[in-house]
Amino acid sequence: MPAIHVFEPALCCNTGVCGPELDESLVRFTADLDHLRSAGVDITRHNLANDPTAFATNPVVVNFLQVAGSPGLPLVLVDDVTVAAGRYPSRAELLRYAERPELGDLGLASAGSCCGSGPDDTAEVATGCCGGAPESAAARAACC
Numbered sequence: 001m002p003a004i005h006v007f008e009p010a011l012c013c014n015t016g017v018c019g020p021e022l023d024e025s026l027v028r029f030t031a032d033l034d035h036l037r038s039a040g041v042d043i044t045r046h047n048l049a050n051d052p053t054a055f056a057t058n059p060v061v062v063n064f065l066q067v068a069g070s071p072g073l074p075l076v077l078v079d080d081v082t083v084a085a086g087r088y089p090s091r092a093e094l095l096r097y098a099e100r101p102e103l104g105d106l107g108l109a110s111a112g113s114c115c116g117s118g119p120d121d122t123a124e125v126a127t128g129c130c131g132g133a134p135e136s137a138a139a140r141a142a143c144c
Contacts, residue, residue, distance in 0.1 A: 001041070004042060005043075005058075010049035011049065041094075068085065
């Protein structure tokens with residue numbers, strides 16, 4: 001099973017519900033990770049404020065930070081290969097990285113999208129994705 005490591009900027013918390021503004025992408029990402037972990041997926045989060053050693057001891061992360069700096073975070077590695085940077089991956093991406101597509105119907109948290117893919121609700125409505133139907137396993141399978 002692939003090992004997924006997420007290197008995040010210094011955050012006061014990893015839930016997205018701390019501070020003056022709610023970070024919906026972080027809330028969604030946290031919920032997706034919790035469900036995937038409960039299914040046995042190997043995902044580790046590293047917060048720059050709480051786990052700086054993980055950043056300093058991984059040569060891929062060190063090289064990334066030398067080029068992009070902390071504004072380039074989050075950085076997502078699968079078996080030490082960079083798969084995403086500067087944003088949190090979608091649920092579909094996490095399932096692909098984990099090589100566990102069968103976990104797609106676990107009822108993971110959605111960010112309001114019929115596909116649970118994030119902030120692209122407008123594009124989905126414009127293209128007819130899910131036909132404006134409420135989120136369901138059948139709707140996700142039909143358009144995602």
